[in-house]
Amino acid sequence: METQSVRPILIQVDQCDNVAIIANEEGLEQGTMLSNGIFLQETIPMGHKVTLADLAQGDAIRRYNQVIGYASEALPAGSWVHQFRVELPKAPQLDELVYDDHPPQTLSPLEGYYFDGYRNPDGSVGTKNLLAVTTTVHCVAGVVDYIVERIEKQLLPHYPNVDGVVALNHLYGCGVAINAPAAVVPIRTLHNLAKNPNFGSEVLVVGLGCEKLQPELLLNAEHEPIAIPKQQIIMLQDEKHHGFQSMVNEVLTQANVLLGRLNQRSRERCPVSNLVVGMQCGGSDAFSGVTANPAVGYASDLLVRCGATVMFSEVTEVRDAIHLLVPRAANAKVASDLIAQMRWYDNYLAAGQTDRSANPSPGNKKGGLANVVEKALGSIAKSGTSAIVEVIAAGERPQRKGLIFAATPASDFVCGTQQLASGITLQVFTTGRGTPYGLKAIPVIKMATNSALAHRWDDLIDMNAGTIAEGLNSIEQIGQQLFEMILAVASGRHQTWAERWGLYNQLSVFNPAPIT
Amino acid sequence: METQSVRPILIQVDQCDNVAIIANEEGLEQGTMLSNGIFLQETIPMGHKVTLADLAQGDAIRRYNQVIGYASEALPAGSWVHQFRVELPKAPQLDELVYDDHPPQTLSPLEGYYFDGYRNPDGSVGTKNLLAVTTTVHCVAGVVDYIVERIEKQLLPHYPNVDGVVALNHLYGCGVAINAPAAVVPIRTLHNLAKNPNFGSEVLVVGLGCEKLQPELLLNAEHEPIAIPKQQIIMLQDEKHHGFQSMVNEVLTQANVLLGRLNQRSRERCPVSNLVVGMQCGGSDAFSGVTANPAVGYASDLLVRCGATVMFSEVTEVRDAIHLLVPRAANAKVASDLIAQMRWYDNYLAAGQTDRSANPSPGNKKGGLANVVEKALGSIAKSGTSAIVEVIAAGERPQRKGLIFAATPASDFVCGTQQLASGITLQVFTTGRGTPYGLKAIPVIKMATNSALAHRWDDLIDMNAGTIAEGLNSIEQIGQQLFEMILAVASGRHQTWAERWGLYNQLSVFNPAPIT
Ligand SMILES: [Ca+2]
Ligand SMILES: [Ca+2]
Ligand SMILES: [Ca+2]
Numbered sequence A, B: 001m002e003t004q005s006v007r008p009i010l011i012q013v014d015q016c017d018n019v020a021i022i023a024n025e026e027g028l029e030q031g032t033m034l035s036n037g038i039f040l041q042e043t044i045p046m047g048h049k050v051t052l053a054d055l056a057q058g059d060a061i062r063r064y065n066q067v068i069g070y071a072s073e074a075l076p077a078g079s080w081v082h083q084f085r086v087e088l089p090k091a092p093q094l095d096e097l098v099y100d101d102h103p104p105q106t107l108s109p110l111e112g113y114y115f116d117g118y119r120n121p122d123g124s125v126g127t128k129n130l131l132a133v134t135t136t137v138h139c140v141a142g143v144v145d146y147i148v149e150r151i152e153k154q155l156l157p158h159y160p161n162v163d164g165v166v167a168l169n170h171l172y173g174c175g176v177a178i179n180a181p182a183a184v185v186p187i188r189t190l191h192n193l194a195k196n197p198n199f200g201s202e203v204l205v206v207g208l209g210c211e212k213l214q215p216e217l218l219l220n221a222e223h224e225p226i227a228i229p230k231q232q233i234i235m236l237q238d239e240k241h242h243g244f245q246s247m248v249n250e251v252l253t254q255a256n257v258l259l260g261r262l263n264q265r266s267r268e269r270c271p272v273s274n275l276v277v278g279m280q281c282g283g284s285d286a287f288s289g290v291t292a293n294p295a296v297g298y299a300s301d302l303l304v305r306c307g308a309t310v311m312f313s314e315v316t317e318v319r320d321a322i323h324l325l326v327p328r329a330a331n332a333k334v335a336s337d338l339i340a341q342m343r344w345y346d347n348y349l350a351a352g353q354t355d356r357s358a359n360p361s362p363g364n365k366k367g368g369l370a371n372v373v374e375k376a377l378g379s380i381a382k383s384g385t386s387a388i389v390e391v392i393a394a395g396e397r398p399q400r401k402g403l404i405f406a407a408t409p410a411s412d413f414v415c416g417t418q419q420l421a422s423g424i425t426l427q428v429f430t431t432g433r434g435t436p437y438g439l440k441a442i443p444v445i446k447m448a449t450n451s452a453l454a455h456r457w458d459d460l461i462d463m464n465a466g467t468i469a470e471g472l473n474s475i476e477q478i479g480q481q482l483f484e485m486i487l488a489v490a491s492g493r494h495q496t497w498a499e500r501w502g503l504y505n506q507l508s509v510f511n512p513a514p515i516t
């Protein structure tokens, strides 16, 4: 045997696991001896799994002390456990889940943490002071884009206390089956988007006139209607408009009035209980579940202890770990709501003749994730350890503070849009493969799951949790740093990379109903 | 009776019709005497229908010499036939449609018409000379938007022969059930979008790396792969990229090369047979089917006679007139393809627990359209009188020239995107209520169905067909003018209003499959 120049780094999450992941950035070569005396049967890339014992065909493969699948062939100790060697287990049967009413104990309260936010008339608090222009229908998007550019160039310089202007453009509003049962989702989403706390309870509505989603429907879709003066609703087909410039001028005039009001506002010291933070992962790898996501979970617990609202989401990515979430439900209603959301999605996928195996993506697999079970176990780590106090459907707003399951698709841009509608004012986004994700309405803190990405994308990634895998930091240390960065970003004291470059996704409203 | 100051203008499409529409801009008041001696029972707004004979409850209401519905109450001559007085008839039963193999005779060829276009290596001809940046996944949209702005400001001024740069951003590519049967639609659409003739057979691909829609899939999705040099595919997760500016620089470098090549091109005289024109209506009213749409139909016949390709679409809007389209199929295959597309959509709507009555929109109804049957009869007028030579599914490219039914949703922005993918290089868009619709990749000629709209929106509407209702022009005259404007716009000699203001919709790719 040649001398080993590389010290093997293995991450075994639980002592009962029979696989571990290789943390070395270059992977490990065939023949490498691990600290437990096992020799690698083959070369294994970073983030991928190695067997720690001899597995026979059909044996359970355990990670996170959970069965992530079954060996599809014999895998002697030191084998590479790639996706084609792992048979997908059945999803937890929803009918068999029982709630035993022993939720986690309430975490000890944490006091004395504050951030500087914008207080709104409705009691919510924003992390930014933005003018929102919402729309009833995509037909007006071109006009709104044109006007937003004019607002940015001509008006904003006169209102230094306003952070920007956001066009809530979307692909809904007409040419859609607005009476289909599932249409409630996009309509509620658009309604609640306009209510996001970062818009200061102000909003300008631009509509066309003949669309299915009439302004009355958009504004009154939910229990608490959006009450705005009539002049803040501008309809392009209104007979008073003679030509395009007339439309532009009316919107600019109204924008000026709102900007004047928004400009009067300033940041005030607010308790952290006024924060609403969304957690998401995207472009995950095998490190997500051992570095960034647990660190996010630690920060999530800190936020919950401060009385803040924390949302986690991504139904298809928690589906295979639902048996671990149901026991964390604060009460039987929450447990049954959790199961109902899983069932809704099972049916939705079945109607499209597909299933949960559609996730993970090729990049997830390249990053070492064998299947959706392994992905789910890593994904739920973002939720920390506290009780789940409420479940909300896509685009709903929570009634409670604490840890909320906001049922959204896992798609990064859809989850982002839906959490925005549910009222988040900041999002934490973990990524192993890397994505330049950003939202214009709120700051997004991007955290790398591995140092290689954090170093390569040093002007896109805001925090590195990869040092956890290298043994340089504990989960608690990175979690604490993230908590502090959340307060700094929410206070406007620290800018995220997406904000600095102005990198923003478009809104992507979840519409499970047909279009016409 | 007081003296009548207003001369009543009625439009009765067919002499067998028992209703006519009121063409007077202010509508007509109760008591007005029509030229046939009938007095109005009530005041009727412009575009709405009046009964020309006494109808009993249950009597068929006829327009276009077709049954558009049944009287839901007794309607004496002179009554207002609004939506609540019309019972929706059953849709034509698809199983009962029989093709009798007597398609319309081939129209006489028309020669000697040309336009100045950009000839492509693949034989197609563009109406513009654009650089396209396509994307595999929405995750890269923020980066692409950033770069396109840089290209517009820094590079384009050096390439005077290039008309612009288009980012083919979309909300697909990941977080989607890419193996669901219906996923073929969005994947094919994105593939064919990149092939639009206005991009000169050149395209730059920006991808992330971990997405489900990998570049290989995007480029090879259809029979004729998009063959581009490897360096035109830029993946943000590529390990060679150290930071954001490295990504930006690589795209700018490649853009520069492509712009250099595109800048060598110039317009050449091409026969009209090289044109591919899409027809669409949006924000329709009761005039659509008697002014603009028949004029479009006339222009459509002229284009077909020149050997051009003409597409009409909007499945839910032709569904109720399918019995009039099947006899126009050029052969039995076309007839059965037409019926198959209707059936697909019936099933799609049923799966979403809705049906064809989801169309028309409130604005359509306000404009006088009682239901989807009446809308359909007006909508198919855009197709003219020629034989339908081919039916293509959403996002497919036709194999034949002549009149094509391109099966797309009726939604304006989705139909636009799908027709773009099917290769149109110009679109004609008729509207009665008015919409500022536009596409960045191709010119869109907007035609008003009524003069009121054309006058009010004189800097958004390119042509007025309302003079047909006023008796000032014939359908043939307006159709001929439209044909001439099509050639002028396709040649770059005339700019549409959307081009002048830069008003463009985002792309809205049809995805009937679930998202995850
Ligand atoms: Ca995720
Ligand atoms: Ca993901
Ligand atoms: Ca995600």
Ligand SMILES: [Ca+2]
Pocket: B280, B281, B282, B283, B284, B314, B317, B379, B410
């Ligand atoms: Ca239409």
Ligand SMILES: [Ca+2]
Pocket: B280, B281, B282, B314, B410, B411, B412, B415
């Ligand atoms: Ca349409």
